[in-house]
């Protein structure tokens with residue numbers, strides 16, 4: 280059984296593949312925060328910008344089998360484009376590695392999809408994912424220390440970029456922390472730009488979907 284908060288077709292807004300058309304599958308639940316505002320200040324991850332509680336979002340629901348969920352996700356890809364582009368699905372959440380298993384991965388591959396995941400790096404993924412983005416969280420143990428891109432939300436007092444520079448990733452991104460949920464606007468964009476200028480191993484990831492006003 281899979282629990283999905285929402286699923287939608289949009290452009291990847293972050294990281295090395297920003298701008299690419301993608302089906303997003305946002306699983307419900309996370310191992311680092313309950314998702315309830317009253318628990319935010321005492322949780323392991325405290326700056327989350329996402330509602331991942333329940334199954335009540337667009338195209339959300341419970342899916343009994345990998346076949347059922349993969350069929351649902353495949354239906355969100357525009358079929359008229361299939362001759363010219365490979366369909367792409369991004370599993371996120373919440374924490375997708377609580378639910379993404381090899382049956383679902385294989386079911387998406389069988390339907391012709393390239394498969395990406397956005398994870399906090401505390402759990403091991405099933406073998407065979409095409410694109411792994413790890414976004415470490417300061418207070419959480421990092422167990423997944425290799426992948427395609429490491430995308431660190433910046434700044435985090437207890438997760439500094441220098442801690443991660445030797446890990447086995449092809450791309451290193453800093454993504455300015457959006458602080459709107461706290462009602463406070465810090466200048467994280469300026470700070471992040473400044474860090475990238477003085478440490479060129481790191482590239483800036485701005486969340487394009489928020490600028491564009493899309494999902």
Ligand SMILES: C[S@@+](CC[C@H](N)C(=O)[O-])C[C@H]1O[C@@H](n2cnc3c(N)ncnc32)[C@H](O)[C@@H]1O
Nearest residue numbers: 326327328329372373374397398399414456457
């Ligand atoms: C909502 S998380 C879901 C996937 C997974 N749980 C994780 O943390 O990577 C998706 C991405 O948004 C990033 N993110 C979460 N809150 C953010 C914020 N306030 N500002 C910028 N990025 C944020 C995460 O670090 C992660 O890269």
Ligand SMILES: Nc1nc2[nH]cc(C(=O)O)c2c(=O)[nH]1
Nearest residue numbers: 290291292293371397488494
């Ligand atoms: N457009 C868009 N791109 C994204 N990249 C990662 C996202 C996420 O929430 O994991 C996300 C998202 O929520 N929307």
Ligand code: SF4
Nearest residue numbers: 309312324327373399
């Ligand atoms: S680990 Fe990811 S989904 Fe979970 S609370 Fe943090 S940013 Fe949100």
Ligand SMILES: [Mg+2]
Nearest residue numbers: 328329371494
């Ligand atoms: Mg998001």
